[in-house]
Amino acid sequence: MNPRSLTASLHDLCAAAIAWMAGYALRFNFDIPPSFVEAMWNNLLWAIPLQAVIFHGFGLYRGIWRFASIPDLRRIALAAGTAGLAIPAVLLMFQRLNDVPRSVLVLHPLLLVLIMGGSRFLYRAWRDGQLVSPRRFNAEPVIVMGAGGAGAALLRDLAGSQRWRAVGLLDDDPAKLRLQLQGVSVLGQLDSVARVAAAHQVATVIVAMPSASPSARRHAVELVVGAGLKALTVPALADVLSGRVTAAEVRQVELEDLLGREQVLLDNEGLKEQLTGKSILVTGAGGSIGSELCRQIIRFAPAKLVFLEQSEFALYSIEQEFAGQPVCCVVGDVKDSSRLEAVFAEHKPDVVFHAAAYKHVPLMESANAWEAVRNNVRGTLNVARAALASGTSEFVLISTDKAVNPTNVMGASKRLAEVVCRAVQTQASATRFVMVRFGNVLGSSGSVIPRFRQQIAAGGPVTVTHPDIIRYFMLIPEAAQLVLQAGLIASRQQEGGQIFVLDMGEPVKIVDLARDLIRLSGFTEDEIKIEFTGLRPGEKLYEELLADGESTLPTPHPKLRIAKPSATPDAQWLADLEQWLAVPSRTEADVKQGLKARVPEYQPSVH
Known part of the structure; x- marks a missing residue:
């Protein structure tokens, strides 16, 4: 018996002795006759060992007084009741029942419960700080x-x-x-x-x-x-x-608490069937969406989870987070088709989530326009072809609402990536290609919220491009969960080339987000000013989830719909695109002209 249990046991034996003597004192109004005093002490000598055995038999010393609760009180009551029956039985056996008043036999177990239970709950109240302090x-x-x-x-x-x-x-x-x-x-x-x-x-x-x-x-x-x-x-x-x-x-x-996003209901059984025991590969695994996808996927116990990431630091960070898990970290660039072929041949992924992309609209608009196209379009084509060659069963492209009626290079490149996947689907028999569109993800790298927080910490001002600019927002875990669910729905329908549109809820004014964040930081708009700086290159006032001429069909999940896209391009279109992408460098004007020819709804913004 450890010291804590020994102390508790001695306490209860003392409580049993006090309850026994208190029963006599109450019976005789605190004036016990001498003959009964001698009987009280004689019977106490064997009543205490008997109760010690009973207390241990009921496990009174397996609980922790610090967390005494109703189950502990129930055990005490049962032990005291048993002792209250055992003592008269032993007295009767030794023909000494006449030495003990009947009222003492009734009072003793009641007083025992009061003393033992009361001391435990008093101790808990003291430890919990509920007594006067x-x-x-x-x-x-x-x-x-x-x-x-x-x-x-x-x-x-x-x-x-x-x-x-x-x-x-x-x-x-x-x-x-x-x-x-x-x-x-x-x-x-x-x-x-x-x-x-x-x-x-x-x-x-x-x-x-x-x-x-x-x-x-x-x-x-x-x-x-x-x-x-x-x-x-x-x-x-x-x-x-x-x-x-x-x-x-x-x-x-946090701002996420105020966004008003309901919890996503996942088909966990279906996802287990799709992911458990499988080889899964995620491109851009170190990014905001890619890393959250990995966190969601690992819950379903894949046989292997392959992280493909261009950034060494991002790959190192996610490797540390997933230490001890069945993961494989691969440094690679989606524009490098040879590297992709080797990686896919080695790991033979059953499911691929393609999250690698350049996504910052102003940065990708002018000097970096061709790099955005090469990474987002050429990279998608390379990953798609590597998936085909290795026998991947499902390929999920992470797209964006900026691909709808795009006004910037980034959005047009993602729209073109969607069309590429649909074109490759016509050449595939065993691989399903699925595209998932959603809006801004709150708190992701490069999003507006971290910048607002930095500006507030610096004392302001908080800069917003336009007072009327609105965006769709969702949480990072929500986006990742719906991507997984979209892939599952596509696999069950046995149909590829589908574009899934996520229910983004109601759009939010960026200036309202700024105001909320200022107030949550403990400031007023008089203390932290909001300044409007004007729309940036390629930026538009509002985003859309469906392109002109597109409509949607319902799915079994309330937060997912399927977009009905325009006609799928043929093999010649894909060959012409590859020839255009093969040029190592292009001017901004050439890039935008080529995008306009291949994405008719692309209308470059002019600021």
Whole structure:
């Protein structure tokens, strides 16, 4: 027996002795006759060892007092009840039952439960900081929004915190008004946050509503920020309940929390069938989308996950993240067809996710235009042909909404990559080519959000190109999950050359994102100014998910639709394109003229 269990055992034996003597004292109104005093001590000498055996038999020392709970109290009650039956039985056996008043036999187990259970819960309350502690009065007062499961878990964790002290709850359920949760009262509805905060001198509000809809969470955060208070939020309820994190691990509200994206429902069984035990290759594996695809794929236990990446540092970073997993790191450029042929011949991937691309619109617009075309178009053709040669069953191209009615070189090159995949599909019998279009991914490398954060940290101003510019946004994990789901749907339909369009929700004004980020950073627009700099080369006010003449068809997944593209080009078109791509260098004007000839909807912007 370890020292902790030995201490607990000695405590319980002392509790048993005290309960036995207290039973006599209560029976005789604290004036025990001398004859009964002698009988009390004589019977105690064998009653204590008997109870020690019973306590160990019921496993009272397998629990940890720090986390004493209802199951522990149940075991104590059962052990005390058993002792309450065993003691009279032994007394009867030795014909000494007349030495013990009947009321003592009833009082003893009741007092035993009270002493043993009470001491455990008192110890837990002390360790949790729920007893009076001078340090608790120095903790910062906070209001908790949400009187549900997450709120209860948060209050339990905050009870032992020396940093925060919950002074009230807010919840829109009128039935909860003035009720208490973990000893903290529900003081009003969410829209009363300013009044309640002023009354209790609170500067911080924790939004504990992880199971609420994104719009409800956004509304709650807007109420907090609008009242000039600091907004924090809790982890996902599933993570709290699983024990991966505690509810007290609160964090600042991020822009992602306000985007209003619903959780993606995946066909996990179907994805297991598609990915488990297979060889999977991801190009651009070190990028924002590529690395998240790898994180999602590894959950389905592929036999091998091949990272193909041009950047040595990006490849090193993702290799460190996936240490110990069945991965293979390959340095390679998608423009190098010989390297691709060797990699595909060695690893023979069953499924390929092609995420490698140049995607920064202004950088790819002028001096780097031909490099964008070579990487995004020539690279896609090289990967597609390597997949065909190695017997890959499925090829998924990551495309973009900028490929729709493009006004810039990057968008036109991605549109051309889509057409290339459809053209190659006509030459393939065993390989399905699938294209997935979606909009901006919040927080990806090169996106607007990291730049906004840097500008706010520097004291401003935050620069936005145009007050009316809007974009579709989604989260990186959401985009990666829907890419996997699109590939699964295509494999089940046994049809290649399809373009999947993701449900991007409602477009968001970039200036509204900037305002949200300024407020979440604890500033006002008077402190951090917003400046409009004008549209950049190749940039347009809004993006589209369907080109002129395209329509969509539904799929089994509510967030995915299939675009019905225009006619597929023939083999001669593909041969002409290869001849055009074979030239090592072209001028910007030549590039845009060639793109216009091959992507009729491309209309270069003029600024």
